[in-house]
Amino acid sequence: MLTKRIIPCLDIKNGRTVKGVNFIDLKDAGDPVALAKLYAENGADELVFLDISATVEGRKTIFELVLQVAEQINIPFTVGGGITSIDDVAKLLKCGADKVSLNSSVIKRPDLINELAAKFGSQCIVVAIDAKLIDGQWMVHLAGGRIPTKWNLFHWAKEAENRGAGEILFTSMNNDGTKKGFANNALKKLSEELNIPIIASGGAGNPQHFIDAFQKGKADAALAASVFHFGEIDILDLKKELKKNNIEVRL
């Protein structure tokens, strides 16, 4: 049976791992390659590297990092942050990234999804969506949640799927950094309305939150950062706990 995936996310700034609380206050949590290796050995199913400085500043160091990660780890990984062109994607895939995650650039120019899917295949195109619940509506935001858009989460996710996205990474801005659980209602709706995998992000605080994201939120994968980086949750222990709750995982 296809298993549910646990994905540590490494936010990268100037080649170092950081994690923001509600995307502001940044804390240094280590060397990305060493951390990636540790996670791969400790049962992570996949990794995500998000260059969070990207949309605001430059992002040249990421290619070297991607090469180093590809050289040293034996599980799949996604790279995101500031990717704006076919050329960026070609370079990242060539350095050994398995998938790329796009956010602002595909909101600004949705045709980019079609172009990337046609050139590289849907399987490597992840569309990341940051959304905030405002007056009962899940609204898509850009630039780490600072800029609102006209898009409703569900409409945009469906649009991305129709244009060739292979996966959706949904971050709830309301839940992110709170450690109070994932946005399970929105996740469930996404999972039921779309026919591509959904990665839950934002709000992980304890193992029960992951159980809920899979059972209530019907997510295909769950992503978290600080709870893993600061050792609050051990991935192997988490997966054993999931297994105990009849959730299929790779152990």
Added chain:
Amino acid sequence: MNKKTLKLVIIDYGAGNIKSIQFALKRLGVEALLSNKPTEILTADKIIFPGVGEASSAMNMLKKKGLDLLLPQLKQPVLGICLGMQLLCNHTEEGNTKGLGVFDVSIKRFSNQVKVPQMGWNTITNLKSKLFNGISENEYMYLVHSYYAENCKDAIALTQYSLVYASALQKNNFYGVQFHPEKSSLAGEKILKNFIEL
């Protein structure tokens, strides 16, 4: 086989994440050569035929380099990975593409009763080849694909996703795996090692 003198060629025809395969082999002590030159391919001890992306455009790239005629003639062990495996089959529904016809099986699209692509870790069972020496039944492999090979006489591993399909194939010197051994942790590395040591 001596890893230092082994000539392993990864066919470089413009489709796929070749770097990951190259790095995985390097972790096993093998320096692979990337090439699309017939002379290099013909003189290799082992050949890996990768592939990621869309079938018809990958087949066109293969044809442009004249490799569509060369590949089925090879006598040394050949390992097709993911789309590489699919292109070694008779036909694929993706872009209604004629394959190289090594494996006598067709490639179909998963039904929409399940999420497509299948993405993530799934088990392989009914293992039937030296390629799987030391690999236990129900081992997890990493898969990303929308199309699958039907269960057939060349199947050497099966996987379930809405139906039971062939996740690995073998015919004579040709091997094909739908999963990505280069991304499937230690078990995947073991399969690559088995291929090197065939």
